[in-house]
Amino acid sequence: MRIFRPLCRSFGLVVLVSACLAAGPQDFLPPALPWHGASEALIAKPDNPWITPAEKTGLTDSPNYDDTIAWLRKLCAATPLVKMMEFGRTAQGRALYVVMATKEGAAAPAALTANGKPTLLAQAGIHSGEIDGKDAGLMLLRDIAFGGKAGLLNHANFLFVPIFNADGHERSSEWNRPNQRGPVHQGWRTTAQNLNLNRDYVKADSPEMQAMIGLLRASGPALYLDLHVTDGLDYQYDITYIYENWGGEQPASSPRSSAWLDRYFHPAMDAALKQAGHIPGRYFDPTNDRDLTEGIYSGNSSPRFSTGYGDLRHIPSVLLETHSLKPYRQRVLGTYVFIESALRSVGEHGADLQTAIAADRAARPDKIPVNWGSGDGPETHVDFLGIAYEDYVSPASGVKEVRWLGQPKVYAGLSLKSNKPGLLLERPKAYWVPATKPEVIARLKLHGVQLETLAEPRTLTVSMYRLVNPKIQPGEGFHPFEGRHTLTTGVQRLTRTETFPAGSVRVPTDQPLGDLAIVMLEPAANDSLLGWGFFSEILQRTEYIEGYVVAPMAEKMLADNPKLKAEFEAKLAADEKFAKDPTARLQWFYERSKFYDDRYLLYPVGIER
Numbered sequence: 001m002r003i004f005r006p007l008c009r010s011f012g013l014v015v016l017v018s019a020c021l022a023a024g025p026q027d028f029l030p031p032a033l034p035w036h037g038a039s040e041a042l043i044a045k046p047d048n049p050w051i052t053p054a055e056k057t058g059l060t061d062s063p064n065y066d067d068t069i070a071w072l073r074k075l076c077a078a079t080p081l082v083k084m085m086e087f088g089r090t091a092q093g094r095a096l097y098v099v100m101a102t103k104e105g106a107a108a109p110a111a112l113t114a115n116g117k118p119t120l121l122a123q124a125g126i127h128s129g130e131i132d133g134k135d136a137g138l139m140l141l142r143d144i145a146f147g148g149k150a151g152l153l154n155h156a157n158f159l160f161v162p163i164f165n166a167d168g169h170e171r172s173s174e175w176n177r178p179n180q181r182g183p184v185h186q187g188w189r190t191t192a193q194n195l196n197l198n199r200d201y202v203k204a205d206s207p208e209m210q211a212m213i214g215l216l217r218a219s220g221p222a223l224y225l226d227l228h229v230t231d232g233l234d235y236q237y238d239i240t241y242i243y244e245n246w247g248g249e250q251p252a253s254s255p256r257s258s259a260w261l262d263r264y265f266h267p268a269m270d271a272a273l274k275q276a277g278h279i280p281g282r283y284f285d286p287t288n289d290r291d292l293t294e295g296i297y298s299g300n301s302s303p304r305f306s307t308g309y310g311d312l313r314h315i316p317s318v319l320l321e322t323h324s325l326k327p328y329r330q331r332v333l334g335t336y337v338f339i340e341s342a343l344r345s346v347g348e349h350g351a352d353l354q355t356a357i358a359a360d361r362a363a364r365p366d367k368i369p370v371n372w373g374s375g376d377g378p379e380t381h382v383d384f385l386g387i388a389y390e391d392y393v394s395p396a397s398g399v400k401e402v403r404w405l406g407q408p409k410v411y412a413g414l415s416l417k418s419n420k421p422g423l424l425l426e427r428p429k430a431y432w433v434p435a436t437k438p439e440v441i442a443r444l445k446l447h448g449v450q451l452e453t454l455a456e457p458r459t460l461t462v463s464m465y466r467l468v469n470p471k472i473q474p475g476e477g478f479h480p481f482e483g484r485h486t487l488t489t490g491v492q493r494l495t496r497t498e499t500f501p502a503g504s505v506r507v508p509t510d511q512p513l514g515d516l517a518i519v520m521l522e523p524a525a526n527d528s529l530l531g532w533g534f535f536s537e538i539l540q541r542t543e544y545i546e547g548y549v550v551a552p553m554a555e556k557m558l559a560d561n562p563k564l565k566a567e568f569e570a571k572l573a574a575d576e577k578f579a580k581d582p583t584a585r586l587q588w589f590y591e592r593s594k595f596y597d598d599r600y601l602l603y604p605v606g607i608e609r
């Protein structure tokens with residue numbers, strides 16, 4: 001998940017590049033722990049006609065897009081259990097494919113609901129350099145078709161997206177993932193538009209994410225797996241995962257689905273992975289990546305990510321992160337075990353899962369938690385299965401760096417903090433989005449939020465917000481973030497009579513996607529559309545007043561209004577900087593005059609409380 005620049009590239013010096021090439025691409029990685037496990041038996045023998053392209057390399061390399069799709073086409077042609085269809089196109093025009101494995105041979109996601117079975121949707125390659133899921137999924141599909149595992153489909157459907165970020169997948173190189181031990185050829189993290197799909201769930205700017213949201217809507221998965229690889233620290237865990245409201249510690253929007261994950265999924269995954277020789281753990285981040293003893297944190301996330309988004313739209317969603325320092329072979333096998341066990345769990349406890357999802361979709365909580373912090377919630381302590389390390393002063397960084405020693409070590413009683421919400425949003429009855437914001441209306445429709453569209457203009461009294469102290473959030477080096485100028489803001493409530501033109505929409509919150517609509521439309525939510533820069537135009541003042549006009553106007557205001565005069569004098573006495581700033585002084589009067597733009601910083605969405 002983290003971003004460190006490839007060491008050989010950051011200096012751009014030929015001599016350094018040559019030195020790195022001579023020593024092998026990643027000789028600087030910490031030592032790998034020896035590993036063997038029962039999951040090694042999953043690997044096809046060389047004479048198996050359905051050996052996957054990755055298995056042919058001993059699970060050291062991964063096939064390109066064309067070879068992956070060609071292998072899947074061949075599989076589909078050979079078995080009635082597996083079908084494949086295009087569900088969208090990338091920015092560069094590549095087809096995005098979803099593979100459907102069902103007993104009934106369903107050929108489209110919408111047909112899945114017909115058999116009444118719960119559907120597992122596993123998605124590989126949202127970060128296409130983290131491609132373990134693709135090669136694991138191909139092996140599992142092979143075993144469903146020809147390896148005696150068709151029984152997995154008796155009580156569940158399996159949907160599989162082998163390569164989500166297909167353009168990034170083809171920006172392949174041996175030099176893309178410096179923290180990661182294989183495969184030899186790795187795709188790139190972002191899309192051809194340099195967008196990170198793993199920040200794009202709510203704003204849905206990319207054609208890839210728009211297609212994925214369409215697939216989620218069409219297939220209605222009972223469980224959604226988002227398959228990644230994480231770097232960060234060295235530790236013993238090879239398979240880590242997380243979902244919202246883990247252990248019931250911080251309730252979010254789908255508490256009943258999370259309870260199902262706690263009760264059935266979590267123990268089943270841990271047991272299956274341990275039995276297969278893997279070391280499962282909860283996904284976390286270090287508080288300080290130079291000092292593990294400061295502890296770790298883990299918990300709910302924002303809806304720009306799959307798990308936060310899934311929670312808001314009541315699709316139980318699990319983030320899987322294999323550990324980048326483990327060899328590719330070990331990671332693919334662990335991912336296989338994870339997907340297979342998830343499919344089994346969904347089949348065995350599908351009725352309970354579907355009941356939980358229905359209850360979450362029917363619930364209308366008064367408060368929606370948002371703006372999750374990082375490790376600012378309640379603290380527990382865990383015995384952490386880590387790796388021993390020592391510190392040394394690096395002549396490169398000039399400070400203490402960590403050197404991992406390749407020796408397992410238990411860090412007893414390590415601090416684990418959860419995340420806590422920075423804000424609880426109130427649930428109003430409805431929002432009114434004016435027709436002047438077509439891109440906002442389009443995003444709501446894309447997500448499947450139900451809307452009522454005005455055929456005629458309507459005038460009504462609504463609650464509204466004026467932004468208070470809005471701040472553009474600069475990305476690295478004050479550049480935009482994900483191609484957008486993101487914004488955080490406080491809000492002040494006011495009541496206004498507004499006319500909404502024809503084409504405006506009313507968005508009732510009494511609907512299954514009501515929670516999602518609230519988070520998209522409440523400006524104080526960090527992942528709201530305002531937060532993502534969809535309303536940046538309201539930050540600009542567009543009418544002005546000249547100094548030679550405002551000065552006499554201000555003098556008249558002072559003469560006519562003793563209360564205003566007292567207020568002005570108090571401000572002069574209390575604020576020296578203001579007192580010395582003639583422009584600020586005149587601005588103060590302009591803001592209190594009838595000439596001032598009363599739509600300045602006014603969020604144009606109306607709210608029915």
Ligand SMILES: [Zn+2]
Pocket residue numbers: 001127130198228229
């Ligand atoms: Zn990732």
